[in-house]
Structures are given as structure tokens and as C-alpha cells.
Amino acid sequence: MPAFPTTALRAALAAAATTVLLAGCGVTESDTDRIGRKAAQGAADPVDAVDAADTAGSAPKAAPAPTSTVAAATDPTRSPAPEAQLLRNPARQVRPAIAPAHGATVGIGQPVSLVFKGQKVDPALRAGIEGRVALKTSTGVVGAWHWAEAKGDTYLHFRPREYWPAGTEVTLDAKLAGVKLDARTAATGDRKLTFKVGPAMVSKVDLAAHTLTLLQDGTPLRTIPVSGGEERFKTREGIKTILSKDGTVLMDSLTIGIPRTSPDGFYGRYEWSMRETVSGEYVHAAPDNAESFGRANVSHGCIGMSAADAKWLYERSSVGDVIEVTGTTGKPMDRFGNGYGDWNLSWDEWLRGSTLGAFKA
Numbered sequence: 001m002p003a004f005p006t007t008a009l010r011a012a013l014a015a016a017a018t019t020v021l022l023a024g025c026g027v028t029e030s031d032t033d034r035i036g037r038k039a040a041q042g043a044a045d046p047v048d049a050v051d052a053a054d055t056a057g058s059a060p061k062a063a064p065a066p067t068s069t070v071a072a073a074t075d076p077t078r079s080p081a082p083e084a085q086l087l088r089n090p091a092r093q094v095r096p097a098i099a100p101a102h103g104a105t106v107g108i109g110q111p112v113s114l115v116f117k118g119q120k121v122d123p124a125l126r127a128g129i130e131g132r133v134a135l136k137t138s139t140g141v142v143g144a145w146h147w148a149e150a151k152g153d154t155y156l157h158f159r160p161r162e163y164w165p166a167g168t169e170v171t172l173d174a175k176l177a178g179v180k181l182d183a184r185t186a187a188t189g190d191r192k193l194t195f196k197v198g199p200a201m202v203s204k205v206d207l208a209a210h211t212l213t214l215l216q217d218g219t220p221l222r223t224i225p226v227s228g229g230e231e232r233f234k235t236r237e238g239i240k241t242i243l244s245k246d247g248t249v250l251m252d253s254l255t256i257g258i259p260r261t262s263p264d265g266f267y268g269r270y271e272w273s274m275r276e277t278v279s280g281e282y283v284h285a286a287p288d289n290a291e292s293f294g295r296a297n298v299s300h301g302c303i304g305m306s307a308a309d310a311k312w313l314y315e316r317s318s319v320g321d322v323i324e325v326t327g328t329t330g331k332p333m334d335r336f337g338n339g340y341g342d343w344n345l346s347w348d349e350w351l352r353g354s355t356l357g358a359f360k361a
Helices: 034-040 123-130 287-292 307-315 347-352
Strands: 027-030 092-094 097-099 112-116 133-137 142-150 153-160 169-174 180-182 185-187 191-197 201-206 211-216 219-225 238-241 244-252 267-275 282-285 303-305 322-326
Touching (some): 112 169, 123 180, 133 153, 142 347, 219 307, 303 307
Parallel strands (some): 201 322, 282 303
Antiparallel strands (some): 027 244, 112 153, 169 191, 180 185, 201 211, 211 219, 238 322, 267 282
């Protein structure tokens, strides 16, 4: 990303016919910003990538997870689900956005995500809804669903107790048509999708040491000198995942209210860009920051590196790969509503958001 003071980090996604201001790099639109355009049309949550029903049949393209205090000696027993309530002739219908896309291959940090946009789901109905969402895996992982609310949306996410084992095949069968969400609202459309988990790729970013180390199956492949967010715009600390691989992104300080002619202003295209938060934190090539790589944090939140290193990382990365950021003493990663912060909850915290508990999928 652009260097401070000549650069800033906030992302802006198009909303309706205008630009949304986000906390990160100033971004007008990437070469592959389909997600932002769907969000602008109200079609999908930008975090939740592609509506699975829209991509059925398409085929886009373990490091240890946070430790658990739950003993793994026996398989958990899930509570029986009550009968889901149905609502005939609802005043409103909501089709949940689902990720990942049908046929996708994703990283080991990718949760299964259902988002009820602009809808609060009645807590008294959630156990029945959770019982309608069946999930099976080829590796028999232990996991759980978790309910959360953020920015007016209700999230239902599944994650394993630890990162997905590489090579796992996952099938989701959500029988939600007509299921009651509140007194006036029902879900619409049954959904089914499959996806596969790719290699175990984890980027460990230490912004005190100004390095990014990519590990595959726990083995370090390369350590890259980087620069992160400066003191006023620290990179969010914690566990994130790659939301999208956007390639070339046009970053424009005007989108966050900074004139291009200001000492903090910038305008330019940045290559090999991968989004890690909806608010605009990216991992990308930042050649105008070269003197800071491995030495200082000078950006407004993005993680920048040389073009050669960014290309190397981009070519080995997938949506859903894990990025673990330490060393910033900055703002922690949002758990919901700004990307996938699911792994920042301990397993016990995760289970407290489930209505039926853990199970072996």
C-alpha cells in the first residue's frame, strides 16, 4: 500500500451509485472487485463472497489453530434440535448470503458463513434454524455453529475447533425455505453447496520485527520484509483470512477524504493485492515504501512489501488462507462484520454462541 505520509490505507467499496468510506487504503475499484459491486446492488455481503446458488457448478479456483480447553478424547454430542418454525405468507423474505462459493477451493481458515442481511433473527428461533443446516466433512472434524450480530446483520458461522485439515471436502445442506426468522419474516430458498480445503497456508506477520513468514503445513517457505500501519493507523492485530485476491487495486486518498495534493494524499495502482478486511486492509506490493520494508511501519494499515515478494506470495495464496498478525499493540481484529475474525474467539467463546453445541461433522 502507499507509504505514509504520501499514502494512506482505507478501502472504499461502491455502494448504490456512490462510494462507501471504509477504514483502510483508499480504494476506488480493483480489477476483480465483483464482491464490492454485488454489495453495491444489495445482492451479497462483501465478506460473504458469492451467493452459492449463483455459482452452483462453478469451480473457482495444518498449522495449529488457537488452542482449545475442550478435551478431544471423545466426540461431542450435539443437543437435539427443536422443530424449526415455518411462516406462511410472510410480510418479508430474506435470502441468506452464503460463503464459500459452490465448487471453491479455500484456505484452512475459511468459515462456512450464512448472513441474514439487515435482519435480526429471533434468539428463540435460532436452535430450530441451526438444526436445519446440515454440514458433513470427509475428515470428521469437530466444530460448531455460532450466532452473532454486527451492523444490523445476523451471522451464522461454522468453524472447526482447529483450522480445517488440508484436503477436507465439505458439504452444506441448508433447508431454510419458509423458516421463520421473526414474527413477520421468513428465509427463502433451500441451498446446497460443496467446497474443498486446499493446502495449509499460514502467513505469520510480526510487525514489531517487520516480517511476514509464509508457512505451508507448518514449514516456513520464506520470510519477507514488510511494513505495516504506522502509529495512528495500526494494522488490526489478530487472526484474519484472505477475503479476495483482487490483483491490481486503484487506491485513491479522495475516497477517505484526503485530497490527493495533501502531504498525506495518494493516487495509484498497487499490484498483487489481497484483501484481508472489508474496511480496506490489504496485503500488496508497495514499491514506494521500499526504504521501510523490514525497518518501519509507515502505512495506514495495509501490509506492504516489494513487488517480487508480493507476486510470490499472491501466487501461493488462496481465499481463506490464514494471516496471523502480531506486534502492533493496535486495534484487535473485528470478530464479525469486517471480514472473518472467527478465529479470534477461543473455543469456549465460540461454543457460547451456539444453540446446539459442538459435533463431529
